[in-house]
Amino acid sequence: MTKAERALETRERILGAACEVIAEIGFENVSMRKVAEHAGVSKALLHYHFDTREKLFAEAMTHSFAQTGTDLEGEDGASVPATVLLARIVRTMLPTDAELRQDWKLWQELWARAQRDPAARHLAVDLYDQLHTWVAGAVERGIASGEFQQCDVPALSTLVLALSDGLGIRVMLDDPRVDLATARSTIWAAIAPALGIGPEFPEV
Structure with missing residues (x-):
């Protein structure tokens, strides 16, 4: 070495x-x-x-973000359907397992610091820009392949992030009204009409 x-x-x-x-x-x-x-x-x-x-x-924070986004496409790479890729992104944006719950705790620290620290605020905005690009890329891929219908990609990306944040917080709080399955299905049902796909969250 x-x-x-x-x-x-x-x-x-x-x-x-x-x-x-x-x-x-x-x-x-x-x-x-x-x-x-x-x-x-x-x-x-x-x-x-x-x-x-x-x-x-x-x-x-940047390291955590980079680790979260790795290997979502798996070994199949570009052949992964956009629907599957988007579902994997949604799953990854929620506190699905111990590693992602750790990521969520880091995000919560960043949110708190961003309220009083300009550098943390700029970092948060930059990371959200990257998340938007991540979601938008999957949606645009689905539109190009014909899996998804034409839609307002920036608006849909914002909706995915907003729902993931709001529902993810409830999951982190162990709110009995919102478990992971509920969070996933709620997000998918909200974006499915715009994409022209079924409302059931895919098995990925």
Whole structure:
């Protein structure tokens, strides 16, 4: 392993540890020492890669976001139907499993910080722009293939994100009225008419 590869591996380990610690105890309670201990690195090495908590938080959020979007298309790549891809995106935008619940805790920290920190607010807006692009790409792919009818793609993307946020919060709260199946089916039933598809959430 080269020096550059070792540095990248260390950086990834630190970011993974930061995500776990922030999700567990909240950003306001996080110290660089706690992240370093969790990552199994020295505090000096942590500061070499990230000189402030704020930079570490921003990089951790970006890292979490990037990890969430990987391998949605699976081994089939471009042959995955747009309906399946969009359903996978919807599933991934909800706290479906332990890893995604951790991502949701990070988003909740970002929302809270964005209210009083311009840098966090800009980061949140940028990540939402990427989410819009992610959803819009799947919808446009479905329109191009004939799976979906023509629709207002930006408006539909906004609707998917808004419903995912609202229903995802209810799931995170363990609200008995909204479980994961309800959240998925509610989102799909809301967007299906615009796409010209059936209202049943696909098995993906």
